[in-house]
Amino acid sequence: MSITIVPVTEHFVAEVGDIDLSAPLPPEQLRQVRDAFTRYAVLVFPGQTLSVEQHLSFASNFGPHETTVAVQMSGRKLRTRQEIADIANLDADGQIWNQKSRTRMFQMGNRLWHTDSSFKEPTGYVSMLYARSIAPIGGHTEFADMRAAWDGLPDAMKVRIDGLIGEHSLMFSRRRLGFTEFSDAERIAFAPVARPLVRTLAESGRRNLYLASHIGRIRGLEDETAEALLSELIAHATQRQFVHTHRWREHDLVMWDNRCTMHRGTEFDDLRWRRDMHRATTEDQPDLFAISTE
Numbered sequence: 001m002s003i004t005i006v007p008v009t010e011h012f013v014a015e016v017g018d019i020d021l022s023a024p025l026p027p028e029q030l031r032q033v034r035d036a037f038t039r040y041a042v043l044v045f046p047g048q049t050l051s052v053e054q055h056l057s058f059a060s061n062f063g064p065h066e067t068t069v070a071v072q073m074s075g076r077k078l079r080t081r082q083e084i085a086d087i088a089n090l091d092a093d094g095q096i097w098n099q100k101s102r103t104r105m106f107q108m109g110n111r112l113w114h115t116d117s118s119f120k121e122p123t124g125y126v127s128m129l130y131a132r133s134i135a136p137i138g139g140h141t142e143f144a145d146m147r148a149a150w151d152g153l154p155d156a157m158k159v160r161i162d163g164l165i166g167e168h169s170l171m172f173s174r175r176r177l178g179f180t181e182f183s184d185a186e187r188i189a190f191a192p193v194a195r196p197l198v199r200t201l202a203e204s205g206r207r208n209l210y211l212a213s214h215i216g217r218i219r220g221l222e223d224e225t226a227e228a229l230l231s232e233l234i235a236h237a238t239q240r241q242f243v244h245t246h247r248w249r250e251h252d253l254v255m256w257d258n259r260c261t262m263h264r265g266t267e268f269d270d271l272r273w274r275r276d277m278h279r280a281t282t283e284d285q286p287d288l289f290a291i292s293t294e
Contacts, residue, residue, distance in 0.1 A: 014044070015045075042143050065283075106174060109170070109174050112264055115214070122284050123283075124281045128253055128280045130253045137268060146208040149237035165219040167195075167217040170214060172216030201260060212262065
């Protein structure tokens with residue numbers, strides 16, 4: 001049976017229907033999903049009822065699962081499997097976290113424009129976020145098309161940044177929020193890694209920006225110059241014409257390509273409303289980022 005694909009815009013974000021992600025997909029449906037993903041970069045699957053195992057099983061079609069960074073955080077107790085990033089405002093016992101929760105302070109970084117796992121080796125390829133419960137007000141997710149953002153840059157800026165290397169770390173993005181209390185083990189685990197500011201997608205040949213709030217330095221530039229350039233590029237890439245806002249419905253699953261999108265969560269009353277989201281992310285091929293970190 002053929003699936004239904006309804007584009008939100010001609011080239012960015014589409015909704016997918018007539019598909020059940022709780023069961024293994026027939027080869028033809030999987031091919032259709034892959035083709036749509038290559039074109040639109042963000043796919044929305046409404047009305048899915050998934051266990052953790054079914055969620056991970058669908059994700060495995062797009063590569064090996066990565067492990068949540070919570071495993072590397074001192075004193076963090078997991079609510080679910082280590083292959084799931086727990087994007088919820090809940091503690092290990094399933095209760096809404098308190099205002100001074102270390103996890104809450106850490107996860108506020110999700111409200112910055114970022115790319116999942118740009119600070120990891122290998123980096124993230126596909127992220128799949130599944131809504132188990134949602135806040136009645138707020139808590140949307142915004143996505144930015146970094147392919148279109150590259151196309152929209154002035155030629156002089158393209159020449160300036162092509163070949164530049166950014167250094168990514170969770171410590172850099174959390175520092176922007178005033179979160180600096182990392183253990184020695186966390187500092188080792190989150191040591192900076194090098195990534196290009198511009199890359200090319202193998203499937204389509206399209207060039208795109210590769211940005212994130214996780215970038216703390218750009219090699220060859222003074223810190224002040226690098227920060228100004230990064231701010232300029234993110235401001236450009238997140239203009240209205242490049243951004244889609246997803247307003248969550250319970251049981252939506254949204255998947256996106258971390259190689260060519262940025263995203264951020266929007267504000268909601270996280271001390272009042274439960275918002276329980278699970279994210280599975282798969283690893284990109286490491287040879288696509290063969291850059292020395294020395």
